[in-house]
Amino acid sequence: MLLTDQPIWNIHQINKEGLLLESYEKGEEILLCDGEVWQVYRGVMQLSKINSKGEETVVGWITPDRIFGNLFNHQVSYRLVALADIYARRFKIQEIQQSPNIIRALISEFSYHSIQSQKLLAIKALRRVDERLWHLLLMLSQEIGHATDNGIRLNIRFTHQNLAKVICTTRVTITRVLGDFQNRGWLEFDEFRHIVIKTSAILSNYCSDV
Numbered sequence: 001m002l003l004t005d006q007p008i009w010n011i012h013q014i015n016k017e018g019l020l021l022e023s024y025e026k027g028e029e030i031l032l033c034d035g036e037v038w039q040v041y042r043g044v045m046q047l048s049k050i051n052s053k054g055e056e057t058v059v060g061w062i063t064p065d066r067i068f069g070n071l072f073n074h075q076v077s078y079r080l081v082a083l084a085d086i087y088a089r090r091f092k093i094q095e096i097q098q099s100p101n102i103i104r105a106l107i108s109e110f111s112y113h114s115i116q117s118q119k120l121l122a123i124k125a126l127r128r129v130d131e132r133l134w135h136l137l138l139m140l141s142q143e144i145g146h147a148t149d150n151g152i153r154l155n156i157r158f159t160h161q162n163l164a165k166v167i168c169t170t171r172v173t174i175t176r177v178l179g180d181f182q183n184r185g186w187l188e189f190d191e192f193r194h195i196v197i198k199t200s201a202i203l204s205n206y207c208s209d210v
Helices: 093-097 100-124 129-144 160-167 171-183 199-205
Strands: 022-024 036-042 045-050 056-062 077-082 086-092 145-147 152-154 187-189 195-197
Touching (some): 086 093, 100 129, 129 152
Antiparallel strands (some): 022 086, 036 086, 145 152
């Protein structure tokens, strides 16, 4: 079960006729066209914003039962990439206009993604890289983590390059800082190389700076 607040609706409420899902493999890009909305059924999408210079900034993640679509600002370009094998549903504008459930969900999700983006901006503004990385891991533990006996395990296996891209640093720096966190006993990697954040580290660092 995801630790983040759950949406007030789910895919079964929207699509009672049966799931018409599209599948994408890890690393594939999902084309986001104007007038369309995507909802994840299984897996996680990474959401990035593309500026006028073509530069990409990660602004959040779309987790199961979450929804995203750029229906309001066509001046902004977004990119969706599968961080794991996913199943997702595409809703076209005609379906959206005929479904009060989707419209209500979009209003709720617009606020959710705005908050998620603001949290990432605050993390990127931190001066020290170790602060940025630790607070990113705490955010990810809430967004895509689940509790285990050893701590909070991130459901997605992030590469060091993935993490570096989010907080605007280098892969080499991420490798070094993660090693330092391991030496401090703050996290470990499981047999599938997923990050597991120790519960004791989460509790202690909520009360003190990195």
